[in-house]
Amino acid sequence: MELKIDIDTHSGFCYGVVRAIEQAEKYLGEHRELHSLGSIVHNNIEISRLKEKGLKTINYDQMSTMKDSVVFIRAHGEPPSSYKIAKENNLKIIDCTCPVVLKLQERVKKNYRELKQIDGQLLIFGKNGHAEVNGLIGQVDGDAIIIEKQADIESIDFRRPIYIFSQTTKDPEQYKNLCSAIRERIVSVGGPIEKFRAFNTTCGQVSSRHPHLKEFSKNHSVIIFVSGKESSNGKILYEVCLAENPRSYKIENMNEIEASWFRDGDTVGVCGATSTPKWLLEKAAGHIRELTTL
Numbered sequence: 001m002e003l004k005i006d007i008d009t010h011s012g013f014c015y016g017v018v019r020a021i022e023q024a025e026k027y028l029g030e031h032r033e034l035h036s037l038g039s040i041v042h043n044n045i046e047i048s049r050l051k052e053k054g055l056k057t058i059n060y061d062q063m064s065t066m067k068d069s070v071v072f073i074r075a076h077g078e079p080p081s082s083y084k085i086a087k088e089n090n091l092k093i094i095d096c097t098c099p100v101v102l103k104l105q106e107r108v109k110k111n112y113r114e115l116k117q118i119d120g121q122l123l124i125f126g127k128n129g130h131a132e133v134n135g136l137i138g139q140v141d142g143d144a145i146i147i148e149k150q151a152d153i154e155s156i157d158f159r160r161p162i163y164i165f166s167q168t169t170k171d172p173e174q175y176k177n178l179c180s181a182i183r184e185r186i187v188s189v190g191g192p193i194e195k196f197r198a199f200n201t202t203c204g205q206v207s208s209r210h211p212h213l214k215e216f217s218k219n220h221s222v223i224i225f226v227s228g229k230e231s232s233n234g235k236i237l238y239e240v241c242l243a244e245n246p247r248s249y250k251i252e253n254m255n256e257i258e259a260s261w262f263r264d265g266d267t268v269g270v271c272g273a274t275s276t277p278k279w280l281l282e283k284a285a286g287h288i289r290e291l292t293t294l
Helices: 015-028 044-053 060-065 080-088 099-116 131-138 150-155 172-188 209-218 232-244 278-291
Strands: 004-007 034-037 055-058 070-073 092-095 121-125 145-147 162-166 196-198 222-226 248-251 267-272
Touching: 004 278, 015 034, 015 044, 015 070, 015 092, 015 099, 034 060, 044 055, 060 080, 080 092, 080 131, 099 121, 099 131, 099 162, 121 131, 121 172, 145 150, 150 172, 162 172, 172 196, 209 232, 209 267, 222 232, 222 278, 232 248, 232 267, 267 278
Parallel strands: 004 267, 034 055, 034 070, 070 092, 121 145, 121 162, 162 196, 222 248, 222 267
Antiparallel strands: none
16 A cells, blocks of 8 residues: 655644653653652653653642652643642752743733732633643632633623633634633623733644644645543644544554555645654654555
8 A cells, every 4th residue: 555654743742841851851861760740741652651761640649748859840830739738848849830831820820919909700711620720720729710611601700800811722713712702792791891801821832733733634635643642732633633634533552543544545644732742653654654564
């Protein structure tokens, strides 16, 4: 079977994840182990690779019992409570919060103070329970409304001031549509539209992948999208591919790829999430070549 296989040059780890993994590997090059508070990246294969180097994933309960050790904070960021525990337990922090996330945390905290003076509501467009979202609502002691989908806006009081921020990895088009829907509801009830503020907080590096993947998907017969099952960004970007190309397949492990997906003469595009390493995309491309030349 003759196939032309292309690896998307725009796919792979975003800057924040690259930085976090580089710092973790640097530390592990000099020490036997490192404790990461939560998964350093939502990709089980990459986590397994780092585990072999000595990276151990811990949860909050485990962190609270640790003393005089080192804890790694991943790119997603953490709420102030995590730093408080670290200080109380004499834990050294290696803080790899993505600079984009860190800036967002500061903006949320600053604008929340202003919002409370006018009896307003803080909205976060993001996935409930996601590490980044937990870090954001932690800046305001949980006093925020999480909006996962447009139907969730029913919990908002449209007669009061509203400020909304987005999780950095959300679909910018969905965020734009959500803000438009909120704006329409405020107007319909005669609410204070002049006190509605929608902050552009999706990551530029991540959001630029949406239009690129649309074109990439259109220009290939088959799309193989490589992503960890837990990756929120992966779920969003895969939907972008699938909307443009019905022959799009999402995989995490190589054994999920099926020869029946391909036809002679196909152009195959291999792409992935911001939590998918380049080496895994290359491995997928190699596996497709082997599978279709047997």
